[in-house]
Each structure stands twice: as C-alpha cells, then as structure tokens.
Amino acid sequence: MKRVLLAVFIFIFLLVSCNGASSTLQVTNPxxxxxxxxxxxxxLILESNPTTGYxxxxxxxxxxxxxxxVKSEYTSTSAPNLVGGGGLDTWTFKAISAGETHITxxxxxxxxxxxxxxxxxxxxxxxx
Numbered sequence: 001m002k003r004v005l006l007a008v009f010i011f012i013f014l015l016v017s018c019n020g021a022s023s024t025l026q027v028t029n030p031x032x033x034x035x036x037x038x039x040x041x042x043x044l045i046l047e048s049n050p051t052t053g054y055x056x057x058x059x060x061x062x063x064x065x066x067x068x069x070v071k072s073e074y075t076s077t078s079a080p081n082l083v084g085g086g087g088l089d090t091w092t093f094k095a096i097s098a099g100e101t102h103i104t105x106x107x108x109x110x111x112x113x114x115x116x117x118x119x120x121x122x123x124x125x126x127x128x
Contacts (some may be wrong), residue, residue, distance in 0.1 A: 026090075033124040036095045041070060044123055045103065048072055048089040051082070053110025056089045059120055063101035066127050067093045095127040 025042040027034050036042045046056055062069060070092040078085025091105065102124055104119025 014038060027123065030121045030123050033126055035126045035128065037128050038095050038097050041092055041094045042092040042125075044103065044105065045092070046089050046091070046107075046121065047085070047086060048074060049086040052084055052090075053084075054118075055108055055119075056090075056091070056105050057108060059104040059106040062093075062103065063099070064096070066096055066099040066101040067103070067125055068096055070094050080088075093125075095125070098127050100124065100126050 005057060025034070025036055025040065026045055027042060028045045034042055048054070048056055056072070058069065072089060072091045074087055074089050076082075076087040078087065091103075093103065102122050104120055104122040107119040108117050109115060
C-alpha cells in the first residue's frame, strides 16, 4: 500500500513539476534542508489519510520572524469517497526573512481528547 501511494505521489509531483503549474518549491524529504529566498513560498507534502480520522498539524510554534503558514490542502489519490483511501497533504509556507528554523508536523490519531501525535516529521528551513 505504501509503495502504491509513493508511486502515485511521485507521478503527481512529476506531473505538476513538468506542467509548470506551480512555482512554489515542493518538498517531501525531511532529511534535506529546504533553502528558499525571502518572499518565496514553499510546500511540504506528506502522505495522509483523513478519511480515517488521522490528520497532520503543526507541532509547537513557528518562528514567525522567519516563516509564516499560508495554507494546507488535502488531495485524494484514491477513488472518490473511499473510506480508508489515502492522499496527500500539502502545507504551504512563506519565507519572511533570512534565518534558519524548523517546522515540525505531527500526525494525530482520531480523538476528542488532546493526544500526542503518533508520528512527527521535522523540516529544516534556511531562508536566504
């Protein structure tokens, strides 16, 4: 299942990149630092499955002097209205001023009570 989602993600990423539909830097690998010029936007793309109640959210506070949150969007990569079908969450941020900071996103299970994320990913951002 993970290999299928990864293959679908790579196909979508290449399709968007080749069509020039987005001038926003798109990042999927938290192991690679993100280098972006001040004033530009960048997006973090993560596999997601909100139809099961799981969701991504920002963990902690952002360094608002260096970056700011713009929006998050979910794109399904499965059949329409398929419960349990996954997709991709795209988190878009804007680089504000020079500096280095981190963005941590947590993957939270369905719950009505506050819980810790089941998984976290941290991206390093270097704004020039």
